[in-house]
Amino acid sequence: MAKATREAFGEALARVGEDPRIVVLDGDLLKSTFTYLFREKYPERFIECGIAESNMIGVASGLALSGKVAWAASFACFVAGRLETIRMSAGYQEANVRLVGTHAGIGIGDDGASQMGLEDVAAMRALPNMTVIQPADAVETERAVEYLVDHEGPTYMRLTRQKLEDVNPADYRFEVGKAVTLREGSEVALLATGATVQEALKAADELAGGGISARVLNVHTLKPIDREAILAAAAECGGIVTVEDHNVIGGLGSAVAEVLAEEGSGARLTVLGCRDYGQSGDSEGLYDLYGISAKHVSDAAGNAIS
Amino acid sequence: MEVTTTKDRQALIDRLTDEARRLRVEDIKMITRAGSGHPGGTLSAADMVAALYLHKLRVRPEEPDWPDRDRFVLSKGHCIPIVYAALARVGFFPREWLNDLRKLGSPLQGHPDRVRCPGVEASTGSLGQGLSIAVGMALAGKLDGASWRVYCMMGDGESQAGQIWEAAMLAGKYRLQNLVGILDYNQVQQSDLVKNILDIEPTVAKWRSFNWHVREIDGHDMRQILDALDEAEMVVDRPALILSHTIKGKGVSWMELNPDWHGKAPDQEQAERAIAELEGRRSPESGGDGEGGAS
Numbered sequence: 001m002a003k004a005t006r007e008a009f010g011e012a013l014a015r016v017g018e019d020p021r022i023v024v025l026d027g028d029l030l031k032s033t034f035t036y037l038f039r040e041k042y043p044e045r046f047i048e049c050g051i052a053e054s055n056m057i058g059v060a061s062g063l064a065l066s067g068k069v070a071w072a073a074s075f076a077c078f079v080a081g082r083l084e085t086i087r088m089s090a091g092y093q094e095a096n097v098r099l100v101g102t103h104a105g106i107g108i109g110d111d112g113a114s115q116m117g118l119e120d121v122a123a124m125r126a127l128p129n130m131t132v133i134q135p136a137d138a139v140e141t142e143r144a145v146e147y148l149v150d151h152e153g154p155t156y157m158r159l160t161r162q163k164l165e166d167v168n169p170a171d172y173r174f175e176v177g178k179a180v181t182l183r184e185g186s187e188v189a190l191l192a193t194g195a196t197v198q199e200a201l202k203a204a205d206e207l208a209g210g211g212i213s214a215r216v217l218n219v220h221t222l223k224p225i226d227r228e229a230i231l232a233a234a235a236e237c238g239g240i241v242t243v244e245d246h247n248v249i250g251g252l253g254s255a256v257a258e259v260l261a262e263e264g265s266g267a268r269l270t271v272l273g274c275r276d277y278g279q280s281g282d283s284e285g286l287y288d289l290y291g292i293s294a295k296h297v298s299d300a301a302g303n304a305i306s
Numbered sequence: 307m308e309v310t311t312t313k314d315r316q317a318l319i320d321r322l323t324d325e326a327r328r329l330r331v332e333d334i335k336m337i338t339r340a341g342s343g344h345p346g347g348t349l350s351a352a353d354m355v356a357a358l359y360l361h362k363l364r365v366r367p368e369e370p371d372w373p374d375r376d377r378f379v380l381s382k383g384h385c386i387p388i389v390y391a392a393l394a395r396v397g398f399f400p401r402e403w404l405n406d407l408r409k410l411g412s413p414l415q416g417h418p419d420r421v422r423c424p425g426v427e428a429s430t431g432s433l434g435q436g437l438s439i440a441v442g443m444a445l446a447g448k449l450d451g452a453s454w455r456v457y458c459m460m461g462d463g464e465s466q467a468g469q470i471w472e473a474a475m476l477a478g479k480y481r482l483q484n485l486v487g488i489l490d491y492n493q494v495q496q497s498d499l500v501k502n503i504l505d506i507e508p509t510v511a512k513w514r515s516f517n518w519h520v521r522e523i524d525g526h527d528m529r530q531i532l533d534a535l536d537e538a539e540m541v542v543d544r545p546a547l548i549l550s551h552t553i554k555g556k557g558v559s560w561m562e563l564n565p566d567w568h569g570k571a572p573d574q575e576q577a578e579r580a581i582a583e584l585e586g587r588r589s590p591e592s593g594g595d596g597e598g599g600a601s
Contacts, residue, residue, distance in 0.1 A: 023449070047445060047480075055438045055472030062442020065420070065428065067373070068449075070442070085469070088432040089439055094421050 001138075002163040005194070006102040008138035009159050010034020012145035013071060017042050019149060023063050025072040027053050032161075033073040033102045053078050054085045057099070064095035069149060076101025076117020076158055083123045090154045091127040098148055099124075099156045104134070105245030105274070106290055107195045108161040112280035117158070122250020124156040125223045131176065132223040134158040136197035137166045140220060143174030151176070158194060162283050165198045167218065177221045179229040185215030188301045189233035189240045193219045193252045196243040196272075199287065202294035207301055214301055225255045227263075234260055234267035239304030241270045243297050245287075248273035270300045318361065319528045325395070326356035326528070330557050330584050332391035332404060338577035340387075340408040343416070346567040348388035350492035350525070350552035351459060357531045358457060359392035367397035370424040376454050377443050379428045381436020381470075382461035382490065383417040384569070389426075390414050398425035434467025436460065437487065441477045444485040444545075452484075455539070459488040463495030465506045471516070477545045478517030485545040486538040487518065490525065492554035496568045509549060518547045525550030558583055559590035 014037040016022065025047045030036040039046040047063075049056035053074055060070035072079075079086075079101040090097040104117050124132045131153065135141040141159065148155055167182060182197070183204050192200035197218045204214040215237055217229055233240055240260070242253040253271030260267055274290050287293035330352045337343035358378060359365075366372040380389055387407060394401045399413070406412035413423040417431030427443075430436045440458035447454055464470060477485055495503055506512075513520045519541040523530040531550070538546035554568070555561030558580040572580055582588035 023445075045449065047476075049472075049476055052469075052472035052476070054435075054469045055441075055476060058435050058438025058469065058473065059442035059445065059476065062428070062439040062444075063446045064442070065439070066377075066443045066446030068446050084432060085435060088429065089435050092419075092421075093429050093439075 002165050003138040004161060004163045005135050005138065005141040005159040006032070006161060007034050008141035009100065009102070009145060009157070010037040012142040014038045014041050016146055016149050017045070019069070021067065021069045022149065023047060023068045023070050025049055025056050025060050025070060027051055027056050027074045027078065029074055032075070033100065035073050054082045057082050057085050057097070058089040060097045061089045061093050061095040064097050065093065069096055069098065071098040071100060073100035073102065075103040075115060076120040077103070077115060079156070080117060080120035080123040087127055091130055094129060095154055096152065097154045099154070100159065101156065102159040103161045104158045104194060106278045106286040107245050107283045109283045109286060110280050113278040116278040118247045118274050118278060119250065120156070120158060121222055121246050121252070122254070125250060125255065127154070129153050130223065131155040131221070132158070133176070133221050134194040135220055136194055136218050137164050137168055139166065139168050139170060139172045140174060143172060144220070147174050147176060160195050162195065164195055167197050167201060177224045177226060179226040180218040180220065181215065182218050183214065183216035185213040186237060187213045187239070188305050189215040189217060189237040190297060190301060191217045191219050191230070191233065191240060191242045191252065191256055193222060193244055195245050196292055199292065199294040199297055200243055203297035203301060206294065206298040212301065212305065219252055222252060222255060225259060227259050230256055230259045231263055231265065234265040239268045239301070241272065241297060241300045241304055243272040243292050245292060246273055248275055268304055270304050272296060272300055319532065322356050322361055323528045325360045326353045327557070327584055329356055329388055329391045329395065331581050333388045334558070334572065334577050334580050334584070336387050336391065336404050336407045337571045338574065339405060340571060342408060342571050343387055344384040344569050345572065346494060346554040346561055346564070347382060347385040347461060347490070347492060349556045349558060349561065350554045351385050351490050352388050352556070353526050353528060354459065354488055354490065354531055354550055355388050355392050357528065357535060359396055361532070362535050363457070364454065365396070365425070367425065370398060374452065374454050377427045377440070377456045379430065379436045379440040379443070379456065379458040380418055381430055381440070381458055382433065382464055383430030383436070386418045389418070393425040399423070433461065433464035434469040437470055437473035440485060441473045441482065444477065444482040445480060447484050448480070448482060455484045455486060457486045457488060459490055462489060462491045462493065462500045462506055463503070465489065465509070466504045474513065474516040474518065481543050482545045483542050486535070487545060487547040489547060489549050490552055491550060492552040494554040494563055494565050494568060496565065498565055513547045513549070518545050520547045520549055522549045522551065525552035526556055
């Protein structure tokens with residue numbers, strides 16, 4: 001059943017919330033981030049910080065330094081906008097802060113550029129001890145939330161406003177740092193993360209129709225990146241296409257390029273992603289316009305092996 | 307609040323005043339050895355830091371992570387050397403560590419680093435962020451029904467940062483009576499007097515309007531410092547701010563209220579003069595010595 005990962009997050013957080021260490025912080029977006037579900041059950045451990053995200057992040061760190069597992073959620077663009085506060089008050093501090101950025105990318109649609117988190121992965125990846133996770137569907141979000149309760153160190157999780165199709169089985173097990181092979185294939189590898197995983201799967205179907213064997217990897221952990229899976233894809237498939245609802249600089253495509261270059265791989269890499277601030281529109285139309293829909297992925301894959 | 311006789315109180319005041327003087331000497335030596343640092347704001351904070359670490363804070367130097375300890379967050383992180391001097395004085399680490407301030411591999415980083423240095427509660431140095439962390443700590447203490455308290459020392463210059471007021475507003479909202487803010491109002495920031503850069507007045511009215519209890523004191527009068535710290539513990543239903551009027555560079559006459567000594571280490575000769583003055587072996591000099599210059 002299609003569900004927005006932000007909604008799955010809110011439900012999972014309310015479920016794991018029985019752990020008394022968990023505290024949730026909000027910047028007046030609780031309905032949008034679905035943290036209101038936690039507040040309904042545990043109002044005493046819900047801190048409403050108002051529209052003051054820098055303070056929210058610092059407060060989360062103070063809670064974390066005092067033994068709490070502090071979840072601070074807002075829109076991805078507003079979280080990443082506080083990069084220096086996150087760097088100083090969360091990252092350098094080695095605080096057990098769980099930063100959550102919903103409304104990732106152009107996929108949010110109508111609200112337009114000001115609400116679109118498109119540089120957040122780049123920013124969070126640059127922080128040395130930050131783990132960056134972007135689940136691709138509801139079940140993966142739930143498992144990731146459960147995993148993060150006991151993770152040591154600061155983390156960033158990136159979630160969608162829009163509903164995403166299920167791409168994982170119901171009994172899915174989340175393993176941080178390990179990309180999931182959703183489709184075996186040998187001619188081209190499609191590496192996707194978050195909302196674009198379903199696009200990659202559709203593209204693989206199209207390619208299969210044309211007799212092309214495409215591997216699909218769900219790269220749910222953007223940092224640390226699964227070097228092994230990337231190198232295996234490069235060695236076994238030759239061509240790689242990455243696709244992400246994020247700027248092409250600093251996200252999945254960059255992470256893959258870094259691995260390929262560092263390891264001297266000769267694999268041909270095509271990076272699909274945004275190169276703009278975004279604009280209002282419907283999600284599907286925007287995915288087409290910005291070149292990250294299934295059709296663009298299959299076209300890029302076709303070119304990669306030609 | 308402990309019950310003390312007038313005589314005991316005076317003895318405590320005398321002891322802490324002397325401890326503050328020693329911390330200042332240690333601080334000047336440290337910064338001089340390091341060859342860089344921010345002496346002015348360390349000297350203004352010395353009396354309060356002495357009162358906290360040598361009297362008020364419930365901490366266990368041999369057990370830095372003792373869960374029930376009081377927390378002290380130095381939001382004006384560049385002034386950490388005076389706190390390092392206090393941490394060494396009470397035994398969080400050997401005094402020899404002070405020799406390596408700002409050196410490669412030293413736990414005593416140029417700005418506070420909680421991961422590297424025992425006794426440091428929060429890594430700070432980017433101004434305006436410390437109070438938020440202190441508010442988070444106080445919220446955690448409140449959630450746990452704990453008796454420990456959180457103290458956060460801020461600078462006057464950093465009170466220009468919006469995040470301070472975000473944090474102040476939240477602390478007021480949650481009525482954090484386990485939180486004590488200390489504003490080291492030493493009147494000078496890096497480039498000029500605070501009032502010339504961006505005046506933070508009316509300061510008392512600002513904090514009161516954010517639902518804080520405010521007590522103004524002479525931050526170099528140990529009796530007033532102790533009374534204010536005791537009073538802060540009695541405040542219920544809201545956080546307390548001690549608005550501590552101080553003098554940047556206090557104790558070294560030619561550093562006092564001189565922006566040139568915000569971020570510059572004294573040389574050996576200057577350090578000797580400063581220490582002689584702090585130890586009462588030399589009379590205060592009048593006016594600046596004209597040797598200043600931005601770092």
